[in-house]
Amino acid sequence: MATYKIGLKYSFLWLLSLVLFSCVEPVDLKLPANVRSLVVEGLVTNEPGPYTVKLSMTSPYGRPTGLKDEELERAQVEISSSAGEREILMEHGLGIFKTSPSGMRGKVGEAYTLHVKLKDGRAYTSTAQLLTASPPVENIQLQFQKVPVKEGEDTPNYRYEVSVDVTDPARERNYYRWEWRGIFEVSTQPWDYEYWPPLGSGPIPMPKPCCKTCYIYDTTKVTEVGEDRLFDGNRYRQIIGYLPLTAENINVRYHLEVTQYSVSPEAYDFWRVFITQTRNTGSVLDPPPANPRGNLSSTTDPDETVYGFFGASAVTRNAIFINRSEVPVVPPLLKYPDDCLTMKYSTTIRPPFW
Secondary structure (H helix, E strand, C coil): HHHHHHHHHHHHHHHHHHHHHHHHCCCCCCCCCCCEEEEEEEEECCCCCCCEEEEEEECCCCCCCCCHHHHHCCCEEEEEEEEEEEECEEEEECEEEEECCCCCCCCCEEEEEEEEEECCCCCCECCCCCCCCCCCCCCEEEEEECCCCCCCCCEEEEEEEEEEECCCCCCCCEEEEEEEEEEEEEECCCHHCCCCCCCCCCCCCCCCCCCCEEEEEEEEEEEEECCCCCCCEEEEEEEEEEECCCCCCCEEEEEEEEEEEECCCCHHHHHHHHHHHHHEEEEEECCCCCCCCCCECCCCCCCCCCCEEEEEEEEEEEEEEEEEHHHHCCCCCCCCCHHHHHCCCECCCCCCCC
């Protein structure tokens, strides 16, 4: 009886394996071998130029990294306006094209179009982008917040919620994009520098004569978009991001400059999708991956896909200083026993507005 049960068991497992493996069919995933699409980034504003247009090419799966986009060499890049003004951009390195400093300058009420022609004859054009006015950034508001402690963290984190106050023009549809940049001052201890030899029992004091004070350019780039459908003609407050408070960036003081751009409905949709995709966290609630729809198309092959966006914006700015003494809960003092120039993106050149 036992032998019969064992034989029945193995017969069942053999049949189950046969059924499972017979249902598996190999999938031949054919990826495009040499599809390389143009990527464009450019902006005309009402501020003085030069304006920059960046071109690059997407890389197909499996293409070796580090190869030059030779298709972009000697490309012809031109910007035209609805007023009849035209300017051919000069090449400043592979894929980098700029207007002349004394050349074209964007004007409110005019529309701008980008034209690109590659050396192999492929040509592209953008939709015309109307440069609309941007109201002033009246105030920058900071809301101090305590961030909940995450698993594995011992101490709470603190940050500022950054908002702007803007009075929206009445009886017209307005679309906005905001970004900020930061510069902060640090004070380090180069006189406490110690050298650790490869072989030895301990560090050797080697004080450095320089440098104690540096100004560091924060590379964090925060972008947000908004539109006035619900507050047309009213004064409103828009959250544009969060500034973590650390021993490094609140060591002495932090300079925060907010830039506000007027954008077209097309640009608003592009940036909204772009922001949503780049902030996905991997949650099941994330929207499905998608490429933001740009505003460029090929004039030589209507079926060719082009990525990126060329825009026209009016620009308004505002800035504030955040002093360490003004922070409700200050982080510990920065301990950095070395020359502050060894820190990333640092300089001893004091900004003129400091």
